[in-house]
Amino acid sequence: MRPLEAVNDFVVKFANVNGSGSASANAMFAKSFLRMGVPVAARNIFPSNIQGLPTWYEVRVTEAGHQGRRGGVDMMVAMNPQTWDRDLAEIEPGGYLFYDSTKPLPPSKFRQDITVVGVPLTAMCNEAYSVPRERQLFKNTIYVGALAALLDIEIGVIEQLLAEQFAGKERLIAANVAALHMGADYVKANLAPLGLRARRADKVGDRIYVEGNMAAGLGAVYGGATVCAWYPITPSTSLAEAFTEFCGDYRTDPATGKARYAIVQAEDEIASIGMVVGAGWNGARAFTATSGPGISLMQEFVGLSYFAEIPAVIFDVQRGGPSTGMPTRTQQSDILSAAYASHGDTKHVLLLPQDPGECFEMGALAFDLSDRLQTTIFVMLDLDIGMNEWLTVPFAWDDSRTLDRGKVMTHDELEAGRDFGRYLDVDGDGIPFRTYPGTHPTKGGYFTRGTSRNPYARYSEEGGVYVDNVQRLLRKFETAKGLVPAPVRRDASRPTRTGVIYYGSTGAAMDEALQVMEAQGRFVNALRVRGFPFADEVFEFIAAQDEVFVVEQNRDGQLRTLIMNEGGVDPAKLTAVLHYDGTPITARFIAGEIAGQLSPAAPTPERRQVPEAAE
């Protein structure tokens, strides 16, 4: 078998043991390509565990700039004996295996159709270091040095990254640089370069490399959020933590050192959303961050927010469900439970970011929308966007932008005798005015409740009053259509009546899949949905096609169901393309599935079947 040859277009996967300190070394490996102007798409594949279980990190080096997973592995850095067999099996024919050759392995542990690269990492560490923890940590830096030499990564770039990472700790910088060279020097002295090569390019531009959770937490700062109540849950925890860190940096009163924010780690998700609703009722911008199990727990309060019309923002970083499901794997499986959260007739606004750049934008926008619409806004991330670093447009803010507080009646307006009916539709858009508690000594006070009431907030169980109120809520939802981000339509380069609808983290793989399909002569119009309620364009797009594929990452085709339900679309017209094994969807999968459906005779390049993690 001829060894694979590629420049700036290959996949390297690291197999490590959780807690061994490999994460920062692996991230540095990925970042070294970015500094050479070569885009990467990297993903953590980690267990629900702190120490000891297998963890993987996959780096797709892609000068073409694809941000989705490709599928398949060209080079495996096999640092975990527990997963050796399956890691070995995953390597593409002609690919490479990098391993610690300190302990000899029988030929039966290898494959004939791959190139095996051994570096005696443990032996080198044992010789150079006496402290056990140093032996473990520097081993990671040594293999990065070895890989740099094997793949032609500029060593100076990694030295610079080390200097930045350990800025102010000169001793650590020197020690790591030494370890880096130890690995590189071994390769130069003992091994030949591989067929996979890095080459300096200029394809990264001004893009930044950041996790969606961090971007969303930053969005909440720019959106003016002052209250965050949350309960730790994977994969959303780092969102609340990022908000905490950014607030410390950017929201500390310079004169007093006091906090212009309040963050409470609540006792559970119910208390989290309760605090958010209380703060929203009282005129502060508030949010919580959670995942599917939290969404289940928050249902009752979401209904209260809907019916009593109280602003709230929920960031849902989706993971594999149902129940505890796959806590450290990705899915888009909370769409329906968010869209129709709570008992009774309810519908909620969803924002669907596709990458960290949109996590920032929509994270900020959500607070304007929640004040404007006086209801819960869901921002639907997923683990793939939230917990992986993505190459994305730089954060930007227009300094002339002001926070939209929505319809709030002021003391002066009340004093001037303006009619205040808390649930009175004065503008025909379904949105009533509200007052902040404590505004005026005698006017504008009202009793907020989850029970039915008339336009002046008086309790009422009269049928007509109830119907008028819930019809107004539907008018408000109609108003929301024009406020949520519009869908993004991209027509094929040749006229076609086949379409595809997708959203969120599927976007990266879809961009690539559309290119792949066009190269194969399959032309598909694409529409990326970015918000719910659906804009009319969504249904116009469907009407203009003969067949529409709805691609998403859950078992039941939840967005497809929502489209059918809300738009009365014929189910036969919408073909589900579903990926839900917990790994991020790939272009190979999408192109293969659509090709299979369009022309059944065509071969279906299925993803390689890999045994699943045993945890």
Added chain:
Amino acid sequence: MTYITKPQLHHPRLVENALGKTRRDYEGSVSTLCAGSGHDSISAAIIQAAYELDLPPHRVAKLSGIGCSSKTPDYFLGASHGFNTVHGRMPSVLTGANLANRDLIYLGVSGDGDSASIGFGQFAHAIRRGVNMTYIVENNGVYGLTKGQFSATSDKGSKSKKGVVNHDSAIDLVSVALQLGATFVARSFSGDKAQLVPLIKAALSHQGSAFIDCISPCIQFNNHAGSTKSFDYVRDHNEAVNTLDFVVSREAIHVDYEPGTNTLVTQHDGSVLNLHKLAEHYDPTDRISAMAYLAGRQAQGEVVTGLLYVDPRAQDLHEGLETVETPLNQLTDAQLIPGSKVLERLNASLR
């Protein structure tokens, strides 16, 4: 249920307080609870306390959960914003509201079902966080709105109206609040307005989490022989440890008790609690002794009432979080949005 506003007719001789308001200005709509319900007496005590304290009604936020007790905020302080939230979750909503605006006075009204069963966790956590609030549980030991089931505060061995004997242990919210670090803990009885009004005034002036367990007999479902939350039972077993004069400032104190029989406690806001001892050696600033005393008397079947514990150096949640003095809901865009320059620097660090 219908909504009835009270006629705004004023008796010409109603006395105005320092704000020029009469007691009627602190009322709400007409109660729809059963005639004779203890809860209406508590509403009346809240009205009296707010009136006597000269509180601007619109600066009070009143929050509740679900149940008979949680309906009552509609029946007092009609000019205040109120929030009838969801069952058992008033404490979290109140906490969030308090975070948003530290300048309002927060009054949480709940019941024994709302706070000792479905909301037991939230009750506990709001108290242990030191949320600056007055939290009143109108405790009748029974589910009234659903017609007579035992609640978690029903005493073991007490009998329901249908004759069923309760075999579960009771949750004593006062003991729990003491254990959790509430900085103001009192118990009273809806039938004892002279005791209850000063306690509510003191609690509203307290700068921390103030808890009042107010036994409030349910006239319909828990006022029979065999109940330990009936008017007769509570009157027979009520053992007050002290009586309280609430005084707005130290200058106005007239001590007319025998030396050694009263304690003065000055709170953060300068208000003074003048406590006349009824139980010998009872020190309401000693939390551990209070817990021991309560446990001992309760074992004898007595219902201990009065101001059971107060920490005059209480700290609240905002002090712990070190939030700015300006209420968070009044911060300006400039104080909230870091701006584009900050993003340029941040972007540079992410390449």
